[in-house]
Amino acid sequence: MGTIQLSGVGRSFKSTAAVSDIDLIIEDGGFVVLLGPSGCGKTTLLRMIAGLLEPTAGRIHLDGDDITDLPSKKRDLAMVFQSYALYPHLSVRKNLAFPLKTQRLGAAEIATRVQEVADSLEIGHLLDRKPKELSGGQRQRVAVGRALVRNPKAFLMDEPLSNLDAKLRTQTRHELTALHRRLGATFVYVTHDQVEAMTMATKIVVYDRPESVFVAGFLGSPAMNLVDARIVTIDGSIAVTADGIAGGLWPGDVPDLDVVLGVRPEKLTIASAHAASDTRGVRIAGRIDLVENLGGEQIVTCLVAGREVYVRTSRDVIATPGDDIVLTAAPENVHLFDRA
Ligand code: ADP
Ligand code: MG
Numbered sequence: 001m002g003t004i005q006l007s008g009v010g011r012s013f014k015s016t017a018a019v020s021d022i023d024l025i026i027e028d029g030g031f032v033v034l035l036g037p038s039g040c041g042k043t044t045l046l047r048m049i050a051g052l053l054e055p056t057a058g059r060i061h062l063d064g065d066d067i068t069d070l071p072s073k074k075r076d077l078a079m080v081f082q083s084y085a086l087y088p089h090l091s092v093r094k095n096l097a098f099p100l101k102t103q104r105l106g107a108a109e110i111a112t113r114v115q116e117v118a119d120s121l122e123i124g125h126l127l128d129r130k131p132k133e134l135s136g137g138q139r140q141r142v143a144v145g146r147a148l149v150r151n152p153k154a155f156l157m158d159e160p161l162s163n164l165d166a167k168l169r170t171q172t173r174h175e176l177t178a179l180h181r182r183l184g185a186t187f188v189y190v191t192h193d194q195v196e197a198m199t200m201a202t203k204i205v206v207y208d209r210p211e212s213v214f215v216a217g218f219l220g221s222p223a224m225n226l227v228d229a230r231i232v233t234i235d236g237s238i239a240v241t242a243d244g245i246a247g248g249l250w251p252g253d254v255p256d257l258d259v260v261l262g263v264r265p266e267k268l269t270i271a272s273a274h275a276a277s278d279t280r281g282v283r284i285a286g287r288i289d290l291v292e293n294l295g296g297e298q299i300v301t302c303l304v305a306g307r308e309v310y311v312r313t314s315r316d317v318i319a320t321p322g323d324d325i326v327l328t329a330a331p332e333n334v335h336l337f338d339r340a
Helices: 042-050 092-101 107-120 136-148 166-183 194-200 213-218
Strands: 004-013 016-026 031-035 057-062 077-080 154-158 186-191 203-206 225-234 237-242 245-251 257-263 269-272 281-294 297-304 307-314 324-329 335-338
Touching: 004 042, 016 042, 016 057, 031 042, 031 194, 042 077, 042 154, 042 186, 077 136, 092 107, 092 136, 107 136, 136 166, 166 186, 166 194, 166 281, 186 194, 194 281, 225 245, 225 307, 237 257, 269 307, 281 307, 297 324
Parallel strands: 031 186, 031 203, 077 154, 154 186
Antiparallel strands: 004 016, 004 057, 225 237, 225 257, 237 245, 245 281, 257 335, 269 324, 281 297, 281 324, 297 307
């Protein structure tokens, strides 16, 4: 069992509200993703559920019991942090054993449990290493393992994939989904990444404070691509420029301006890098990095000057990782925001 109920939960720091008035029921066994932009209070909310931070308003229940005033250790919840928060001076074995030491288990029992969990995450051969001798992906597994050893009612995960590269992120996403299925435990997962939310969640809670320009990026699915760019006027026409990005938008004459350029993933068209440029609008040069199936559609992750741009298309569009491509967007689908 692991049903978590939040009633009117809030947290202020001095006079500023980081989280206010959250009512939410997280059902037992669900994989609930709280999705929202950076700074909207996701970490603060998770820390309150974990018992690492006291709410300034509201109550938190676990399986019907009020746990608001219960210390973290007694909550039967485990948290995986964005930074992994491993003990640098302890071996992987000791990092994994640490949460069990407080549970008065015998040494043999602890050793068995640690080995079991390490094997299930395929890090059984790394038990004698220190965190600094591990890759990012391996550290991430140790962090998950440390949550797993206690067999908690619910896992609280704070952007656990944000320090991994794109390929490893996709692989780990699949592994977390499989782990969730295998354990049947409740997963509460916070992220600012809409693709993560869509590919893993059984339920998505969009969680934002609509004062940020970036909220524009969070409505729609997946998130609007937002790229820093510059607006310039060339021969009476307003054009956009950035690394890998060029194109005319509208007739006009404006002073040069730094902006955030936004295009929704479903408004981008993929063309071969060699195709002639016969369209008006923005052209974005990049390379296909990943293709993920999503029902009848696919999400194509492209790398453009080192950053990820998402395209959502029908599965009929041929997209091959490694191909150089050009993404095009018609002027009416290009949004410009002030650089905040
Ligand atoms: P997220 O995880 O969604 O990026 P956070 O929960 O970290 O957001 O932060 C939400 C807001 O609360 C931010 O404006 C942040 O500056 C503020 N905040 C978080 N922790 C503290 C703290 N310990 N003291 C003061 N302000 C904080
Ligand atoms: Mg955070």
